[in-house]
Amino acid sequence: MDKLIIEGGKPLKGEVRISGSKNATLPVLAATLLTDETCILRNVPRLLDTNTMIKLLKSLGKDIEWDKDKLIIMSNGKPNPVADYKLVSTMRGSICVLGPLLTKLGEAKVSLPGGCVIGVRPVDLHQKGIEALGAKVRTEGGYIIATAKKLKGARVYLAGASGPSVLGTANIMMAATLAEGETVIECAACEPEVEELANFLNEMGARIRGQGSPRIIIQGVKKLRGADYRMSFDRIEGGTFVLLAAMARSNFLIRDIDYSQLTALDDVLTNIGVQVQVEKNTVRVKSPKVLKPFSITTYPYPGFPTDLQAQYTAIMALTNGVSVIRDTVFPDRFMHIAELSRMGARIRREGGSAIIEGVKELSGAPVTASDLRASAALVMAGLVAKGKTEIRRVYHLDRGYENIDKKLIALGASIKREKE
Numbered sequence: 001m002d003k004l005i006i007e008g009g010k011p012l013k014g015e016v017r018i019s020g021s022k023n024a025t026l027p028v029l030a031a032t033l034l035t036d037e038t039c040i041l042r043n044v045p046r047l048l049d050t051n052t053m054i055k056l057l058k059s060l061g062k063d064i065e066w067d068k069d070k071l072i073i074m075s076n077g078k079p080n081p082v083a084d085y086k087l088v089s090t091m092r093g094s095i096c097v098l099g100p101l102l103t104k105l106g107e108a109k110v111s112l113p114g115g116c117v118i119g120v121r122p123v124d125l126h127q128k129g130i131e132a133l134g135a136k137v138r139t140e141g142g143y144i145i146a147t148a149k150k151l152k153g154a155r156v157y158l159a160g161a162s163g164p165s166v167l168g169t170a171n172i173m174m175a176a177t178l179a180e181g182e183t184v185i186e187c188a189a190c191e192p193e194v195e196e197l198a199n200f201l202n203e204m205g206a207r208i209r210g211q212g213s214p215r216i217i218i219q220g221v222k223k224l225r226g227a228d229y230r231m232s233f234d235r236i237e238g239g240t241f242v243l244l245a246a247m248a249r250s251n252f253l254i255r256d257i258d259y260s261q262l263t264a265l266d267d268v269l270t271n272i273g274v275q276v277q278v279e280k281n282t283v284r285v286k287s288p289k290v291l292k293p294f295s296i297t298t299y300p301y302p303g304f305p306t307d308l309q310a311q312y313t314a315i316m317a318l319t320n321g322v323s324v325i326r327d328t329v330f331p332d333r334f335m336h337i338a339e340l341s342r343m344g345a346r347i348r349r350e351g352g353s354a355i356i357e358g359v360k361e362l363s364g365a366p367v368t369a370s371d372l373r374a375s376a377a378l379v380m381a382g383l384v385a386k387g388k389t390e391i392r393r394v395y396h397l398d399r400g401y402e403n404i405d406k407k408l409i410a411l412g413a414s415i416k417r418e419k420e
């Protein structure tokens with residue numbers, strides 16, 4: 001396993017390019033199961049998670065190869081409906097092969113995703129959705145097993161106690177593309193990644209409208225064709241670099257970012273005294289000497305994203321007051337608190353909230369990454385802390401941030417990657 005050694009306090013300057021979206025790429029890769037024709041995907045980020053999904057698709061009947069920065073996905077003529085525990089257990093996002101396998105092959109056997117440190121990851125809404133479309137579903141031996149001769153369009157309300165489900169919406173939307181008749185998903189997830197998946201499916205000949213709104217309508221079609229599609233920017237990587245610029249008081253240029261997808265973040269930044277200058281698809285951040293505290297609650301899109309909560313907790317550690325952060329999507333997503341506290345942050349948990357008392361300075365320390373976004377928070381803290389920070393288990397970071405140490409070194413950070 002790798003670790004990162006960061007020497008804090010180096011000024012960051014220059015520019016960084018945001019990579020393609022991980023959370024759009026995973027369901028779009030799964031959607032290629034809906035056709036036997038060749039698909040070409042561009043601007044796909046090279047990440048542990050995309051590699052895992054590529055391995056999974058190869059086990060499900062796809063031949064996949066990189067051709068420079070293009071990913072070519074073809075059928076190997078041997079479709080397989082079983083998504084194996086070994087692969088699915090390492091990445092929750094694999095659950096989104098369920099819908100495509102079921103609607104294309106009439107059957108699917110997908111290992112139930114393990115939980116993860118950010119909280120219990122149920123799939124009851126995925127199951128409810130495919131049952132609404134007529135599938136017979138049972139769980140056996142840690143697998144969800146679904147069969148259906150032909151799915152039938154239906155109206156399904158797809159939200160649980162914590163609101164809509166992103167991958168639940170993705171699964172039902174994909175299953176409905178080849179179902180008979182019309183499907184209406186009520187209380188669908190509105191995330192841009194769901195919208196991007198719908199756009200890709202329409203490129204394949206699907207008939208979807210309402211994507212990006214809480215009501216998505218899908219007219220089933222007989223067949224889907226291959227498509228050539230360019231993934232858009234990673235909204236969460238973009239938000240992470242904007243928060244890093246604010247925290248490090250740097251105005252480095254951030255390229256390939258559609259800032260209109262980060263309005264909740266922009267609103268919060270205004271409240272802490274940070275301005276963001278937008279120029280087409282680039283942004284520059286201007287921060288004050290001292291950041292003001294500002295309390296937030298995370299919500300499904302377009303609310304403040306839970307995937308930026310850990311990074312925001314890090315920046316709130318360095319303000320001149322007290323802030324409260326509540327995560328309504330994943331109330332236990334606070335593994336980063338213990339590690340940030342080792343660096344001198346003053347944070348305590350109360351139920352699904354974190355109470356943060358700002359301090360003047362953080363100091364470097366050995367810390368351990370626990371999940372993808374918590375590790376991003378630790379890197380941000382290490383970059384501004386006094387002294388050296390050593391972050392262990394950075395494979396968590398490599399799951400979702402493409403070449404993050406190279407990008408930061410190009411900005412002037414002092415970062416070394418070593419074997420643990």
Ligand code: EPZ
Nearest residue numbers: 023093122123124125126160162164165166167307329372
């Ligand atoms: C997606 O996960 C993202 N992952 C997550 O990003 C993100 O945190 C999450 O959406 C919320 O925005 C990918 O897109 C690959 P959900 P997903 O189903 O779809 C509950 C990252 O850091 N729920 O929208 O699995 C669930 O417990 C990752 O990139 C049910 O109750 O999340 C949670 O409280 C982490 N039943 C809420 O809904 C279900 O059947 C939202 O979960 C499904 C979910």
